[in-house]
Amino acid sequence: MVREWKQIADVLREDCEGSQVELRGWIYRTRGSNKMLFLVLRDSSGIIQCVGSRNDLGDGVFDLARSLMVESSVIVKGRISPDSRAPGGFEVQVNGMEVVSPAEPFPITKDQSEEYLRDMRHLWIRSRKLTSIMRIRSTLTGAIHDFFRGMGFHEFTPPIFTPNSCEGGSTLFEVNYYDRKIYLTQSWQLYAEAAVFALERIYDVSPTFRAERSKTSRHLSEFWMAEMESAWMTYMEVIEIAQEEIKFIIGRILERNPKDLEILDVDQERLRSYLEKDWSVITYTEALDILKDKGGMEIEWGKDLRTIEEDRLMEFFDAPLTVIQYPKEAMAFYKPLEGQAVDAPGPVAKCFDMLAPNGYGEIVGGSERETDIEALMGSLRKEGEDPKNYEWYMDLRRYGSVPHSGYGLGVERLLAWICALDNIKDAIPFPRTLKRTNP
Ligand code: ATP
Ligand code: MG
Secondary structure, X not given: OOOOOEOHHHHOOHHHOOOEEEEEEEEEEEEEOOOEEEEEEEEOOEEEEEEEEHHHHHHHHHHHHHHOOOOOEEEEEEEEEEOOOOOOOEEEEEEEEEEEEOOOOOOOOXXXXXXHHHHOHHHHOOOHHHHHHHHHHHHHHHHHHHHHHHOOXXXXXXXXXXXXXXXXXXXXXXXXXXXXXXXXXXXXXXXXXXXXXXXXXXXXXXXXXXXXXOOOOOOOOEEEEEEEEEEOOOHHHHHHHHHHHHHHHHHHHHHHOHHHHHHOOOOHHHHHHHHHXXXXXXXXXXXXXXXXXXXXXXXXXXXXXXXXXXXXXXXOOOOOEEEEOOEHHHOOOOOOEOOOOOOOOOOEEOEEEEEEOOOOEEEEEEEEOOOOHHHHHHHHHHOOOOHHHHHHHHHOOOOOXXXXXEEEEEHHHHHHHHOOOOOHHHHOOOOOOOOOOOO
């Protein structure tokens, strides 16, 4: 028979007052005297203070409990009683305890460096900070599935091993595949474009790999991208979907994770304010004007925006900003020419990036997709690629092509921004970067 036990969050309630409960978890903190035991118990749902006296517990259990190190796993039995000094307002008056597995002295103590904590990630993952981040991450990806399914999109799963580059060869990870060369996926896009001619509206949340050689607090080598692709839609239409998607995600996190946001010290009012605002859309050329007039930065038209320029630009916006129509020259081969652009001194593409406020940079990148086969081949040649390697992709333009658009949202970038994290490495359980592959 399964024994009944409760989660901590479920007993921190007035209607549990006085009830006898069993809790299972890990010792988070411990102190006490020869007569009294104070320990804080942790499980996946929260922490609770547990107190017991030598008299009530008896010498055997009391001495065993007093000898335990933090992170020992235990089963605690006792009565729930209100205590205004206890975190959560309630404590357990312990009347029984079983040790499941005693811990050795825990290697993580206060005031350790971020790098040490990353070396110890397999243990640091138990911290309240990382537990809260992982819980919010679970809400975030769940919200993406609900958002797209609610709009009639189908989940489509792309391959991870791919023979081609999608975002340029320099960030490809090469893999030895039965003595042949193959790559880890940089984006689902080419496959998504094949699938929209069957399913029309699709999305995914998938692992993505890019060999990012510059060390920044925004780039991981392995990250998760939530992408969407839709037949018949223009890039301006998918921008609206991206805005709605992110508002949906923020709303869901505010609703489901208020305690986690509190643990992370996130300003929930600020997050809520994003839901009410209209999010601006400006052109790349307008962005350069703002940077020049208000930001004191002169950028040559045609250059992609760098991190410092994106950050400066966002000082003038208090909600995510979409920048459209970047210079065609700097864009990937599949982004088509925008013939209707009015303010640009040179050719621009039907594309966009969405930037987050407060220095979190690009969270979404998207575009319409070139449907003209000659234009595609020309752009590939310009990038130094052989169009022959993209034969199957060209087929998509030969058999009833239609206008289509899509975007990729960086799960860790969005999470880092929502949780106000200092580094993207804390937005993924086990980060992979240029330097870090362990643990
Ligand atoms: P950046 O210029 O910041 O490197 P990108 O233009 O290469 O981004 P896209 O190819 O448009 O990015 O990818 C879509 C989204 O995936 C980005 O908006 C970002 O949120 C996320 N992303 C891209 N590269 C990384 C990375 N190395 N680590 C984490 N997230 C990333
Ligand atoms: Mg990049």
